[in-house]
Amino acid sequence: MNADSGLFAPRRRQAIVELEDVSVEFTSDRGSVVALQDVSLTIDSGDFLTVIGPSGCGKSTLLRVIADLVAPTSGSARVLGQPPKAARERKEIGFVFQEDALLPWRSVRANVELPLQVGARRAVPANAMTPSQLLTLVGLADRELALPHELSGGMRQRVAIARALVTGPRLLLMDEPFGALDEITRDRLNQELVQIWQKTGTTIVFVTHSISEALFLGRRVLVLAARPGRVLDIATTDLPEPRRLAVRESEPFVHQAAMLRALLEQCG
Amino acid sequence: MRAARWLPLLSAAALLAAWAAAVWWLRIPSYLVPSPLAVAETLWRDAGTLFANLIPTAVESVAGFLLGNFASVLLAIAFVQRRSLQDAFFPIAVVINTIPIVAIAPILVLLLGNDMKPKIAIAALICFFPTLVNMVRGLSSVNPRSVELMRVLAASDREVFFKLRLPNSLPYLFASLRIATSTAVIGAIVGEWIGSTAGLGALIIQATYNFDTPLLYASVVLASAFSVAFFALISWLERRIVTWDAAP
Numbered sequence: 001m002n003a004d005s006g007l008f009a010p011r012r013r014q015a016i017v018e019l020e021d022v023s024v025e026f027t028s029d030r031g032s033v034v035a036l037q038d039v040s041l042t043i044d045s046g047d048f049l050t051v052i053g054p055s056g057c058g059k060s061t062l063l064r065v066i067a068d069l070v071a072p073t074s075g076s077a078r079v080l081g082q083p084p085k086a087a088r089e090r091k092e093i094g095f096v097f098q099e100d101a102l103l104p105w106r107s108v109r110a111n112v113e114l115p116l117q118v119g120a121r122r123a124v125p126a127n128a129m130t131p132s133q134l135l136t137l138v139g140l141a142d143r144e145l146a147l148p149h150e151l152s153g154g155m156r157q158r159v160a161i162a163r164a165l166v167t168g169p170r171l172l173l174m175d176e177p178f179g180a181l182d183e184i185t186r187d188r189l190n191q192e193l194v195q196i197w198q199k200t201g202t203t204i205v206f207v208t209h210s211i212s213e214a215l216f217l218g219r220r221v222l223v224l225a226a227r228p229g230r231v232l233d234i235a236t237t238d239l240p241e242p243r244r245l246a247v248r249e250s251e252p253f254v255h256q257a258a259m260l261r262a263l264l265e266q267c268g
Numbered sequence: 269m270r271a272a273r274w275l276p277l278l279s280a281a282a283l284l285a286a287w288a289a290a291v292w293w294l295r296i297p298s299y300l301v302p303s304p305l306a307v308a309e310t311l312w313r314d315a316g317t318l319f320a321n322l323i324p325t326a327v328e329s330v331a332g333f334l335l336g337n338f339a340s341v342l343l344a345i346a347f348v349q350r351r352s353l354q355d356a357f358f359p360i361a362v363v364i365n366t367i368p369i370v371a372i373a374p375i376l377v378l379l380l381g382n383d384m385k386p387k388i389a390i391a392a393l394i395c396f397f398p399t400l401v402n403m404v405r406g407l408s409s410v411n412p413r414s415v416e417l418m419r420v421l422a423a424s425d426r427e428v429f430f431k432l433r434l435p436n437s438l439p440y441l442f443a444s445l446r447i448a449t450s451t452a453v454i455g456a457i458v459g460e461w462i463g464s465t466a467g468l469g470a471l472i473i474q475a476t477y478n479f480d481t482p483l484l485y486a487s488v489v490l491a492s493a494f495s496v497a498f499f500a501l502i503s504w505l506e507r508r509i510v511t512w513d514a515a516p
Binding site for chain 1: 411413414416417418419420421422423424427431432435438510511512513514
Protein backbone atom coordinates (compact mmCIF):
# COMPACT_ATOMS: atom_id res chain seq x y z
CA MET A 1 0.00 0.00 0.00
CA ASN A 2 1.06 3.52 -0.73
CA ALA A 3 1.99 5.47 2.39
CA ASP A 4 -0.45 8.31 1.93
CA SER A 5 -3.56 6.24 1.33
CA GLY A 6 -5.66 4.56 3.96
CA LEU A 7 -7.75 5.68 6.85
CA PHE A 8 -5.00 6.46 9.31
CA ALA A 9 -2.87 8.54 7.00
CA PRO A 10 -2.90 12.26 7.72
CA ARG A 11 -5.10 13.84 5.07
CA ARG A 12 -6.53 17.30 4.87
CA ARG A 13 -10.31 17.11 5.07
CA GLN A 14 -11.59 17.92 1.64
CA ALA A 15 -15.18 18.19 0.49
CA ILE A 16 -15.70 15.38 -2.01
CA VAL A 17 -19.40 16.02 -2.61
CA GLU A 18 -21.22 19.33 -2.13
CA LEU A 19 -24.94 19.51 -2.82
CA GLU A 20 -26.70 22.82 -2.48
CA ASP A 21 -30.52 22.98 -2.58
CA VAL A 22 -30.65 20.17 -5.12
CA SER A 23 -34.13 19.39 -6.42
CA VAL A 24 -34.99 16.80 -9.01
CA GLU A 25 -38.36 16.65 -10.71
CA PHE A 26 -39.30 13.93 -13.15
CA THR A 27 -41.98 14.84 -15.67
CA SER A 28 -43.88 12.25 -17.65
CA ASP A 29 -47.21 12.10 -19.47
CA ARG A 30 -48.99 11.36 -16.21
CA GLY A 31 -47.71 14.42 -14.43
CA SER A 32 -44.59 15.22 -12.48
CA VAL A 33 -42.96 13.72 -9.41
CA VAL A 34 -40.58 15.57 -7.12
CA ALA A 35 -37.92 12.98 -6.36
CA LEU A 36 -35.67 15.27 -4.32
CA GLN A 37 -36.44 18.65 -2.79
CA ASP A 38 -33.83 21.16 -1.61
CA VAL A 39 -31.23 18.62 -0.55
CA SER A 40 -28.08 20.21 0.85
CA LEU A 41 -25.25 17.99 1.90
CA THR A 42 -21.47 17.97 2.22
CA ILE A 43 -19.50 14.74 2.21
CA ASP A 44 -15.87 15.02 3.28
CA SER A 45 -13.03 12.92 2.06
CA GLY A 46 -12.75 9.58 3.87
CA ASP A 47 -16.38 9.58 4.97
CA PHE A 48 -18.61 6.52 4.85
CA LEU A 49 -22.12 7.91 4.47
CA THR A 50 -25.05 5.53 4.40
CA VAL A 51 -28.38 6.74 2.99
CA ILE A 52 -31.61 5.26 4.28
CA GLY A 53 -35.25 6.09 3.79
CA PRO A 54 -38.61 4.62 2.74
CA SER A 55 -38.99 3.52 -0.87
CA GLY A 56 -39.63 6.43 -3.17
CA CYS A 57 -37.58 8.82 -1.06
CA GLY A 58 -35.11 9.49 -3.85
CA LYS A 59 -32.16 7.53 -2.43
CA SER A 60 -31.13 6.27 -5.84
CA THR A 61 -31.81 9.65 -7.43
CA LEU A 62 -29.41 11.23 -4.95
CA LEU A 63 -26.65 8.84 -6.05
CA ARG A 64 -27.50 9.43 -9.69
CA VAL A 65 -27.21 13.20 -9.27
CA ILE A 66 -23.75 12.77 -7.73
CA ALA A 67 -22.73 10.38 -10.54
CA ASP A 68 -24.05 12.74 -13.26
CA LEU A 69 -26.60 10.18 -14.42
CA VAL A 70 -29.44 12.58 -13.54
CA ALA A 71 -29.19 16.36 -13.79
CA PRO A 72 -30.69 18.37 -10.92
CA THR A 73 -33.73 20.43 -11.92
CA SER A 74 -32.49 23.21 -9.66
CA GLY A 75 -29.65 23.73 -7.21
CA SER A 76 -26.03 22.81 -7.71
CA ALA A 77 -23.99 19.68 -7.29
CA ARG A 78 -20.22 19.58 -7.13
CA VAL A 79 -17.87 16.64 -6.91
CA LEU A 80 -14.25 17.37 -6.00
CA GLY A 81 -15.02 21.04 -6.42
CA GLN A 82 -16.18 20.63 -10.02
CA PRO A 83 -19.42 19.75 -11.78
CA PRO A 84 -20.13 15.99 -11.45
CA LYS A 85 -19.60 15.55 -15.20
CA ALA A 86 -15.91 16.52 -14.89
CA ALA A 87 -15.35 14.06 -12.03
CA ARG A 88 -17.17 11.33 -13.95
CA GLU A 89 -15.12 11.89 -17.09
CA ARG A 90 -11.89 11.76 -15.08
CA LYS A 91 -13.18 8.47 -13.61
CA GLU A 92 -13.07 9.77 -10.05
CA ILE A 93 -16.42 8.05 -9.41
CA GLY A 94 -16.95 4.32 -8.99
CA PHE A 95 -20.52 2.99 -9.10
CA VAL A 96 -21.90 -0.34 -7.84
CA PHE A 97 -25.48 -1.19 -8.81
CA GLN A 98 -27.98 -3.41 -7.04
CA GLU A 99 -27.90 -5.85 -9.92
CA ASP A 100 -24.24 -6.49 -10.55
CA ALA A 101 -24.46 -5.32 -14.21
CA LEU A 102 -21.43 -7.42 -15.11
CA LEU A 103 -21.02 -8.00 -18.84
CA PRO A 104 -21.92 -11.70 -19.14
CA TRP A 105 -19.51 -12.37 -22.02
CA ARG A 106 -16.49 -11.04 -20.13
CA SER A 107 -14.51 -13.10 -17.66
CA VAL A 108 -14.19 -11.87 -14.08
CA ARG A 109 -10.83 -10.32 -14.89
CA ALA A 110 -12.02 -8.71 -18.15
CA ASN A 111 -14.99 -7.22 -16.29
CA VAL A 112 -12.68 -5.68 -13.71
CA GLU A 113 -10.47 -4.29 -16.49
CA LEU A 114 -13.38 -2.72 -18.42
CA PRO A 115 -13.11 0.76 -16.81
CA LEU A 116 -9.47 0.93 -17.96
CA GLN A 117 -10.49 0.18 -21.55
CA VAL A 118 -13.21 2.77 -22.17
CA GLY A 119 -13.55 6.52 -21.91
CA ALA A 120 -10.65 8.86 -21.53
CA ARG A 121 -7.67 6.70 -20.68
CA ARG A 122 -6.34 9.02 -18.01
CA ALA A 123 -3.38 7.86 -16.00
CA VAL A 124 -4.61 5.74 -13.12
CA PRO A 125 -3.27 7.23 -9.86
CA ALA A 126 -0.09 5.58 -8.62
CA ASN A 127 -1.77 4.35 -5.45
CA ALA A 128 -4.65 2.68 -7.31
CA MET A 129 -4.68 -1.08 -7.01
CA THR A 130 -4.12 -3.22 -10.10
CA PRO A 131 -6.86 -5.64 -11.28
CA SER A 132 -4.87 -8.54 -9.77
CA GLN A 133 -4.54 -6.81 -6.41
CA LEU A 134 -8.24 -5.96 -6.41
CA LEU A 135 -9.22 -9.54 -7.23
CA THR A 136 -7.09 -10.70 -4.32
CA LEU A 137 -8.66 -8.04 -2.11
CA VAL A 138 -12.18 -9.31 -2.87
CA GLY A 139 -11.05 -12.93 -2.59
CA LEU A 140 -11.57 -13.93 -6.23
CA ALA A 141 -7.98 -14.20 -7.45
CA ASP A 142 -8.51 -17.89 -8.25
CA ARG A 143 -11.71 -17.24 -10.24
CA GLU A 144 -10.42 -14.57 -12.61
CA LEU A 145 -11.14 -16.64 -15.74
CA ALA A 146 -14.69 -17.60 -14.68
CA LEU A 147 -17.70 -16.12 -16.46
CA PRO A 148 -20.28 -14.22 -14.36
CA HIS A 149 -22.98 -16.91 -14.69
CA GLU A 150 -20.61 -19.37 -13.03
CA LEU A 151 -20.45 -17.26 -9.87
CA SER A 152 -22.83 -16.81 -6.92
CA GLY A 153 -24.63 -13.52 -6.37
CA GLY A 154 -22.20 -12.56 -3.60
CA MET A 155 -19.17 -13.27 -5.80
CA ARG A 156 -20.66 -11.23 -8.64
CA GLN A 157 -21.06 -8.25 -6.31
CA ARG A 158 -17.44 -8.65 -5.22
CA VAL A 159 -16.43 -8.44 -8.88
CA ALA A 160 -18.59 -5.32 -9.28
CA ILE A 161 -16.83 -3.72 -6.30
CA ALA A 162 -13.39 -4.58 -7.70
CA ARG A 163 -14.45 -3.12 -11.06
CA ALA A 164 -15.63 0.10 -9.43
CA LEU A 165 -12.27 0.50 -7.63
CA VAL A 166 -9.97 -0.23 -10.57
CA THR A 167 -9.58 3.40 -11.65
CA GLY A 168 -8.64 4.38 -8.09
CA PRO A 169 -11.75 6.58 -7.67
CA ARG A 170 -11.93 9.17 -4.89
CA LEU A 171 -15.64 8.43 -4.50
CA LEU A 172 -17.48 5.12 -4.47
CA LEU A 173 -21.28 5.19 -4.92
CA MET A 174 -23.18 2.04 -4.02
CA ASP A 175 -26.90 1.64 -4.77
CA GLU A 176 -28.29 -1.11 -2.51
CA PRO A 177 -25.44 -3.38 -3.62
CA PHE A 178 -26.25 -6.21 -1.21
CA GLY A 179 -30.05 -5.87 -1.31
CA ALA A 180 -30.58 -9.04 -3.33
CA LEU A 181 -28.22 -11.24 -1.31
CA ASP A 182 -29.01 -13.67 1.50
CA GLU A 183 -28.29 -12.49 5.02
CA ILE A 184 -25.18 -14.55 5.64
CA THR A 185 -23.50 -13.39 2.43
CA ARG A 186 -24.61 -9.87 3.16
CA ASP A 187 -23.02 -9.91 6.64
CA ARG A 188 -19.75 -11.16 5.22
CA LEU A 189 -19.73 -8.54 2.45
CA ASN A 190 -20.50 -5.81 5.00
CA GLN A 191 -17.39 -6.74 6.95
CA GLU A 192 -15.31 -6.97 3.80
CA LEU A 193 -16.53 -3.58 2.63
CA VAL A 194 -15.41 -1.97 5.90
CA GLN A 195 -11.95 -3.48 5.36
CA ILE A 196 -11.87 -2.31 1.74
CA TRP A 197 -12.85 1.19 2.84
CA GLN A 198 -10.07 1.25 5.41
CA LYS A 199 -7.49 -0.08 2.95
CA THR A 200 -8.34 2.22 0.05
CA GLY A 201 -9.41 5.35 1.90
CA THR A 202 -12.11 5.89 -0.73
CA THR A 203 -15.07 8.01 0.29
CA ILE A 204 -18.22 5.85 0.14
CA VAL A 205 -21.88 6.77 -0.24
CA PHE A 206 -23.97 3.66 0.34
CA VAL A 207 -27.73 3.47 -0.22
CA THR A 208 -29.59 0.78 1.72
CA HIS A 209 -33.03 0.00 3.06
CA SER A 210 -31.68 -1.96 6.00
CA ILE A 211 -31.38 -0.03 9.28
CA SER A 212 -28.84 -2.48 10.64
CA GLU A 213 -26.68 -2.21 7.50
CA ALA A 214 -26.90 1.60 7.54
CA LEU A 215 -25.72 1.75 11.15
CA PHE A 216 -23.05 -0.92 10.90
CA LEU A 217 -21.40 0.54 7.79
CA GLY A 218 -22.03 4.26 8.11
CA ARG A 219 -19.86 6.72 9.98
CA ARG A 220 -22.76 9.01 9.26
CA VAL A 221 -26.32 8.03 8.38
CA LEU A 222 -28.41 10.26 6.13
CA VAL A 223 -32.14 9.77 6.67
CA LEU A 224 -34.40 10.81 3.80
CA ALA A 225 -38.17 11.36 3.94
CA ALA A 226 -40.39 10.40 1.02
CA ARG A 227 -42.64 12.32 -1.36
CA PRO A 228 -40.94 14.66 -1.83
CA GLY A 229 -37.51 13.25 -0.97
CA ARG A 230 -35.82 15.55 1.53
CA VAL A 231 -33.21 15.34 4.26
CA LEU A 232 -34.73 14.43 7.62
CA ASP A 233 -31.57 14.00 9.60
CA ILE A 234 -27.84 13.32 9.32
CA ALA A 235 -26.74 11.31 12.33
CA THR A 236 -23.18 10.44 13.29
CA THR A 237 -22.92 6.84 14.41
CA ASP A 238 -21.13 6.35 17.68
CA LEU A 239 -19.90 2.79 17.82
CA PRO A 240 -16.64 1.16 18.97
CA GLU A 241 -13.93 0.75 16.30
CA PRO A 242 -12.96 -1.43 14.59
CA ARG A 243 -16.50 -2.53 13.85
CA ARG A 244 -17.21 -6.22 14.01
CA LEU A 245 -20.56 -7.87 13.41
CA ALA A 246 -20.98 -8.47 17.16
CA VAL A 247 -21.31 -4.69 17.59
CA ARG A 248 -24.88 -5.10 16.35
CA GLU A 249 -25.85 -6.77 19.62
CA SER A 250 -24.28 -3.99 21.73
CA GLU A 251 -26.43 -1.56 23.70
CA PRO A 252 -25.43 1.63 21.77
CA PHE A 253 -26.17 -0.08 18.44
CA VAL A 254 -29.60 -1.30 19.53
CA HIS A 255 -30.37 2.13 20.95
CA GLN A 256 -29.38 3.97 17.75
CA ALA A 257 -31.27 1.46 15.62
CA ALA A 258 -34.41 2.13 17.66
CA MET A 259 -33.96 5.87 17.16
CA LEU A 260 -33.52 5.45 13.42
CA ARG A 261 -36.58 3.22 13.22
CA ALA A 262 -38.66 5.76 15.10
CA LEU A 263 -37.44 8.50 12.77
CA LEU A 264 -38.34 6.44 9.70
CA GLU A 265 -41.78 5.54 11.04
CA GLN A 266 -42.52 9.14 11.79
CA CYS A 267 -41.83 10.18 8.18
CA GLY A 268 -44.07 7.41 6.87
CA MET B 269 -23.61 -42.82 -24.84
CA ARG B 270 -26.61 -41.48 -22.98
CA ALA B 271 -30.04 -42.84 -23.87
CA ALA B 272 -31.16 -39.45 -25.17
CA ARG B 273 -28.43 -39.58 -27.84
CA TRP B 274 -29.21 -42.91 -29.47
CA LEU B 275 -33.00 -42.81 -28.99
CA PRO B 276 -33.60 -40.55 -32.04
CA LEU B 277 -31.42 -42.89 -34.16
CA LEU B 278 -33.46 -45.84 -32.95
CA SER B 279 -36.79 -44.18 -33.71
CA ALA B 280 -35.53 -43.10 -37.16
CA ALA B 281 -34.47 -46.66 -37.91
CA ALA B 282 -37.88 -47.90 -36.76
CA LEU B 283 -39.68 -45.42 -39.02
CA LEU B 284 -37.53 -46.43 -42.03
CA ALA B 285 -38.27 -50.09 -41.29
CA ALA B 286 -42.00 -49.34 -41.09
CA TRP B 287 -41.80 -47.46 -44.39
CA ALA B 288 -39.96 -50.34 -46.10
CA ALA B 289 -42.43 -52.87 -44.67
CA ALA B 290 -45.47 -50.82 -45.76
CA VAL B 291 -44.15 -50.48 -49.34
CA TRP B 292 -43.46 -54.22 -49.51
CA TRP B 293 -46.72 -55.38 -47.87
CA LEU B 294 -49.06 -53.04 -49.73
CA ARG B 295 -47.15 -53.54 -53.02
CA ILE B 296 -46.94 -49.80 -53.61
CA PRO B 297 -45.40 -49.18 -57.04
CA SER B 298 -41.92 -47.62 -56.98
CA TYR B 299 -42.97 -44.61 -59.09
CA LEU B 300 -45.46 -43.63 -56.35
CA VAL B 301 -43.45 -44.36 -53.19
CA PRO B 302 -40.07 -46.08 -53.46
CA SER B 303 -38.79 -48.25 -50.67
CA PRO B 304 -36.01 -46.67 -48.57
CA LEU B 305 -33.75 -49.42 -49.93
CA ALA B 306 -34.40 -48.23 -53.48
CA VAL B 307 -33.63 -44.65 -52.42
CA ALA B 308 -30.39 -45.80 -50.80
CA GLU B 309 -29.48 -47.70 -53.95
CA THR B 310 -30.11 -44.60 -56.09
CA LEU B 311 -28.01 -42.49 -53.72
CA TRP B 312 -25.14 -44.93 -54.29
CA ARG B 313 -25.62 -45.51 -58.05
CA ASP B 314 -26.32 -41.89 -59.06
CA ALA B 315 -23.88 -40.37 -56.55
CA GLY B 316 -22.06 -38.60 -59.39
CA THR B 317 -25.18 -36.89 -60.79
CA LEU B 318 -26.48 -36.02 -57.33
CA PHE B 319 -23.16 -34.59 -56.21
CA ALA B 320 -22.79 -32.54 -59.42
CA ASN B 321 -26.21 -31.02 -58.72
CA LEU B 322 -25.52 -30.49 -55.01
CA ILE B 323 -22.60 -28.17 -55.78
CA PRO B 324 -24.61 -25.30 -57.38
CA THR B 325 -27.34 -25.57 -54.72
CA ALA B 326 -24.74 -25.46 -51.95
CA VAL B 327 -22.92 -22.50 -53.50
CA GLU B 328 -26.17 -20.59 -53.99
CA SER B 329 -27.50 -21.22 -50.49
CA VAL B 330 -24.21 -20.40 -48.74
CA ALA B 331 -23.70 -17.27 -50.87
CA GLY B 332 -27.31 -16.19 -50.25
CA PHE B 333 -26.95 -16.92 -46.54
CA LEU B 334 -23.83 -14.75 -46.28
CA LEU B 335 -25.21 -11.95 -48.44
CA GLY B 336 -28.67 -11.81 -46.81
CA ASN B 337 -27.43 -11.97 -43.24
CA PHE B 338 -24.60 -9.51 -43.85
CA ALA B 339 -27.02 -7.00 -45.39
CA SER B 340 -29.55 -7.38 -42.59
CA VAL B 341 -26.89 -7.01 -39.87
CA LEU B 342 -25.69 -3.78 -41.49
CA LEU B 343 -29.26 -2.49 -41.82
CA ALA B 344 -30.02 -3.42 -38.20
CA ILE B 345 -26.96 -1.46 -37.06
CA ALA B 346 -28.13 1.54 -39.10
CA PHE B 347 -31.66 1.19 -37.65
CA VAL B 348 -30.36 1.16 -34.08
CA GLN B 349 -28.03 4.12 -34.66
CA ARG B 350 -30.71 6.21 -36.39
CA ARG B 351 -34.16 5.72 -34.99
CA SER B 352 -35.73 7.78 -37.82
CA LEU B 353 -34.27 5.36 -40.36
CA GLN B 354 -35.97 2.49 -38.57
CA ASP B 355 -39.30 4.35 -38.50
CA ALA B 356 -39.02 5.07 -42.23
CA PHE B 357 -37.92 1.68 -43.55
CA PHE B 358 -38.98 -1.00 -41.10
CA PRO B 359 -42.65 -1.00 -42.29
CA ILE B 360 -41.42 -1.47 -45.86
CA ALA B 361 -39.32 -4.44 -44.78
CA VAL B 362 -42.42 -5.90 -43.09
CA VAL B 363 -44.49 -5.55 -46.27
CA ILE B 364 -41.78 -7.11 -48.45
CA ASN B 365 -41.58 -9.96 -45.96
CA THR B 366 -45.30 -10.70 -46.37
CA ILE B 367 -44.93 -11.40 -50.11
CA PRO B 368 -44.56 -15.19 -50.53
CA ILE B 369 -41.06 -16.09 -51.66
CA VAL B 370 -42.44 -18.33 -54.46
CA ALA B 371 -44.15 -15.22 -55.87
CA ILE B 372 -40.97 -13.15 -55.82
CA ALA B 373 -38.86 -15.92 -57.34
CA PRO B 374 -40.10 -15.52 -60.98
CA ILE B 375 -39.66 -11.74 -60.73
CA LEU B 376 -36.06 -12.16 -59.66
CA VAL B 377 -35.40 -14.72 -62.42
CA LEU B 378 -36.77 -12.21 -64.96
CA LEU B 379 -34.61 -9.46 -63.49
CA LEU B 380 -31.34 -11.34 -62.94
CA GLY B 381 -31.27 -13.96 -65.68
CA ASN B 382 -31.01 -17.73 -65.51
CA ASP B 383 -27.67 -18.33 -63.80
CA MET B 384 -26.88 -18.50 -60.08
CA LYS B 385 -27.65 -14.82 -59.41
CA PRO B 386 -31.45 -15.06 -58.93
CA LYS B 387 -31.08 -18.17 -56.71
CA ILE B 388 -28.57 -16.37 -54.53
CA ALA B 389 -30.90 -13.37 -54.38
CA ILE B 390 -33.85 -15.55 -53.32
CA ALA B 391 -31.78 -17.33 -50.65
CA ALA B 392 -30.54 -13.96 -49.41
CA LEU B 393 -34.04 -12.49 -49.33
CA ILE B 394 -35.43 -15.42 -47.33
CA CYS B 395 -32.67 -15.00 -44.67
CA PHE B 396 -32.95 -11.26 -44.54
CA PHE B 397 -36.03 -10.51 -42.47
CA PRO B 398 -35.65 -12.84 -39.46
CA THR B 399 -32.06 -11.71 -38.97
CA LEU B 400 -33.05 -8.06 -39.28
CA VAL B 401 -35.70 -8.40 -36.56
CA ASN B 402 -33.47 -10.43 -34.24
CA MET B 403 -30.45 -8.21 -34.73
CA VAL B 404 -32.42 -5.02 -34.00
CA ARG B 405 -33.66 -6.67 -30.82
CA GLY B 406 -30.23 -7.90 -29.82
CA LEU B 407 -28.62 -4.50 -30.32
CA SER B 408 -31.31 -2.59 -28.43
CA SER B 409 -32.22 -4.95 -25.58
CA VAL B 410 -29.19 -4.18 -23.43
CA ASN B 411 -29.43 -4.12 -19.65
CA PRO B 412 -30.21 -0.48 -18.67
CA ARG B 413 -27.76 -0.83 -15.76
CA SER B 414 -25.01 -1.66 -18.24
CA VAL B 415 -25.87 1.47 -20.22
CA GLU B 416 -25.61 3.53 -17.01
CA LEU B 417 -22.33 1.81 -16.17
CA MET B 418 -20.90 2.78 -19.56
CA ARG B 419 -22.00 6.34 -18.94
CA VAL B 420 -20.37 6.43 -15.49
CA LEU B 421 -17.20 5.21 -17.22
CA ALA B 422 -17.48 8.03 -19.78
CA ALA B 423 -17.51 5.50 -22.64
CA SER B 424 -17.92 6.93 -26.14
CA ASP B 425 -20.82 5.89 -28.40
CA ARG B 426 -18.37 3.78 -30.36
CA GLU B 427 -17.24 1.97 -27.20
CA VAL B 428 -20.83 1.42 -26.08
CA PHE B 429 -21.52 -0.14 -29.48
CA PHE B 430 -18.50 -2.42 -29.69
CA LYS B 431 -18.18 -3.36 -26.03
CA LEU B 432 -21.86 -3.57 -25.08
CA ARG B 433 -24.39 -3.64 -27.93
CA LEU B 434 -22.57 -5.84 -30.41
CA PRO B 435 -21.65 -8.64 -27.98
CA ASN B 436 -25.14 -8.41 -26.50
CA SER B 437 -26.65 -9.05 -29.96
CA LEU B 438 -24.63 -12.21 -30.73
CA PRO B 439 -27.01 -14.74 -29.08
CA TYR B 440 -29.92 -13.12 -30.95
CA LEU B 441 -27.96 -13.17 -34.21
CA PHE B 442 -27.07 -16.86 -33.90
CA ALA B 443 -30.68 -17.76 -33.09
CA SER B 444 -31.71 -16.44 -36.50
CA LEU B 445 -28.58 -17.71 -38.31
CA ARG B 446 -29.44 -21.27 -37.24
CA ILE B 447 -32.91 -20.91 -38.78
CA ALA B 448 -31.44 -19.20 -41.85
CA THR B 449 -29.29 -22.25 -42.66
CA SER B 450 -32.36 -24.26 -43.65
CA THR B 451 -34.34 -21.39 -45.17
CA ALA B 452 -31.38 -20.43 -47.39
CA VAL B 453 -31.34 -23.96 -48.86
CA ILE B 454 -35.11 -23.78 -49.41
CA GLY B 455 -34.64 -20.43 -51.17
CA ALA B 456 -31.97 -21.82 -53.50
CA ILE B 457 -34.12 -24.85 -54.40
CA VAL B 458 -37.22 -22.73 -55.04
CA GLY B 459 -35.06 -20.55 -57.32
CA GLU B 460 -33.89 -23.61 -59.25
CA TRP B 461 -37.47 -24.76 -59.86
CA ILE B 462 -37.99 -21.79 -62.16
CA GLY B 463 -36.25 -22.72 -65.39
CA SER B 464 -32.94 -24.05 -64.28
CA THR B 465 -30.88 -26.95 -65.61
CA ALA B 466 -28.53 -27.48 -62.67
CA GLY B 467 -28.95 -27.91 -58.93
CA LEU B 468 -30.97 -30.18 -56.66
CA GLY B 469 -34.09 -28.07 -57.35
CA ALA B 470 -33.76 -28.73 -61.10
CA LEU B 471 -33.09 -32.41 -60.42
CA ILE B 472 -36.24 -32.63 -58.28
CA ILE B 473 -38.36 -31.16 -61.12
CA GLN B 474 -36.72 -33.42 -63.74
CA ALA B 475 -37.11 -36.56 -61.64
CA THR B 476 -40.77 -35.73 -60.98
CA TYR B 477 -41.60 -35.32 -64.69
CA ASN B 478 -39.71 -38.53 -65.55
CA PHE B 479 -41.48 -40.49 -62.79
CA ASP B 480 -37.99 -41.32 -61.50
CA THR B 481 -39.29 -41.26 -57.95
CA PRO B 482 -36.27 -42.93 -56.29
CA LEU B 483 -34.10 -40.12 -57.76
CA LEU B 484 -36.62 -37.52 -56.52
CA TYR B 485 -36.42 -38.97 -53.01
CA ALA B 486 -32.64 -39.21 -53.18
CA SER B 487 -32.45 -35.51 -54.14
CA VAL B 488 -34.66 -34.60 -51.22
CA VAL B 489 -32.53 -36.69 -48.84
CA LEU B 490 -29.35 -35.03 -50.11
CA ALA B 491 -30.81 -31.50 -49.83
CA SER B 492 -31.91 -32.27 -46.29
CA ALA B 493 -28.50 -33.77 -45.40
CA PHE B 494 -26.83 -30.60 -46.66
CA SER B 495 -29.17 -28.44 -44.53
CA VAL B 496 -28.38 -30.52 -41.47
CA ALA B 497 -24.63 -30.17 -42.07
CA PHE B 498 -24.98 -26.40 -42.57
CA PHE B 499 -27.05 -26.16 -39.35
CA ALA B 500 -24.47 -28.21 -37.43
CA LEU B 501 -21.65 -25.94 -38.65
CA ILE B 502 -23.43 -22.76 -37.49
CA SER B 503 -24.39 -24.39 -34.16
CA TRP B 504 -20.76 -25.38 -33.64
CA LEU B 505 -19.68 -21.81 -34.39
CA GLU B 506 -22.29 -20.53 -31.95
CA ARG B 507 -21.04 -22.76 -29.16
CA ARG B 508 -17.50 -21.51 -29.78
CA ILE B 509 -18.50 -17.83 -29.76
CA VAL B 510 -21.47 -17.53 -27.38
CA THR B 511 -19.90 -19.13 -24.33
CA TRP B 512 -21.87 -17.17 -21.77
CA ASP B 513 -25.32 -17.87 -20.37
CA ALA B 514 -27.42 -15.88 -22.81
CA ALA B 515 -31.06 -14.87 -22.49
CA PRO B 516 -32.70 -15.90 -25.81
